[in-house]
Amino acid sequence: MPLLxxxxxxxxxxxxxxxxxLTVLLEHVxxxxxxxxxxRSCDAVGALEAHVVSLSGRSRTFNSTAQGSQKWVPLIDHPSIEDAVTRLKSQGFRLYGTHLGVNARDYRDCDFTGPTAFVLGAEKWGLSDRAQALMDEAVLIPMTGMVQSLNVSVAAATLLFEAARQRRAADVLPTKGEGLPGELYEQRLFEWAYPEVADWCRQEKRPYPALNAAGEILEQLPRTLKLRC
Structure with a gap:
């Protein structure tokens, strides 16, 4: 069916x-x-992608809570926390690790208007010692009840939406595509609009076809592939 x-x-x-x-890095979640x-929170706030370091041999599954968000927010795997941190820092991210260390700052006192990665740990144990040592800054979400920490998904949402709030207040929240380089914008737009054609292009090691202003593909595709669009 043609794209409407x-x-x-x-x-x-x-x-x-x-x-x-703006992104999150999940260690053993x-x-x-x-x-x-x-x-789902990443999608709602406008984060392009998320990162994860999984336990060896664990298969990853999603449930209905995602509401299909995994299609719109790629989850990028890393073999180790060191590899993930190195990659993110090479891209200019400042890493904020969530744990209750003595030097942890109230998240509301931090500036998240620059390249920001929130690093969250496993549901029961939090961040590993190795991860804590690699962070640029430790942050905490103050609690007044008997329980000292939020569910990891609630903590992620709290931090992501605080970052969005700060960026909106600073007038740096993108609204017209300025949050992505032009080439990356066009790449993601094609992948969202025509995922099966994008898969075929990657298999054939060929660039994505151009689109016109209405979103139509400006290239003759194989008939069997065109029928799946």
């Missing part, structure tokens, strides 16, 4: 608000409902 113009416009309007410089809820 209103669907194409909806995809562009969502992509216009995406931010490449395994429960499907937590992973699903975190990706």
């Amino acid at each position: 113009p209103r669907r194409f416009e909806r995809l562009k309007s969502v992509l216009d608000g995406r931010m490449r410089d 395994e429960k499907p409902h937590n992973l699903s809820a975190i990706l």
Whole structure:
């Protein structure tokens, strides 16, 4: 079925608000409902992608809480916390680790308007000692009850929406696609609009076809592939 113009416009309007410089890194967060809820929050706030370091041999699943968010927010795997941190820091991210250390700052006192990665640990244990040592800054969400910490998905949502609030107040929250480089914007737009064609292009090691203003593919595709669009 051809892509409807209103669907194409909806995809562009969502992509216009995406931010490449806001993300989460999850260390050993395994429960499907937590992973699903975190990706849903990433999608809602406009984060382009999320990162994860999984326990060896654990398969990753999502549940209905995600509401399909895993299709719109890629979850990028890393073999170790060191590899993930190195990659994010090379991209200019400042890493904020969530744990109750003596030097941890109230998250509301931090500046999240620059490239920001929130690093959250396993549901029961929190961040590992190795991860804590690699953080740029430790942050905490103050609690007044008997329990000292929030569910990991709730903590992620709290931090992500605080970052969005700060960026809106500083007038740096993207609304017209300025949160992504132009080439990346066009790449993601094609992948969202035509996921099966994008898969075929990657398999064939060829660039994505161009789209016109209405979202139509400006190239003759193999008939069998065209029927699946």
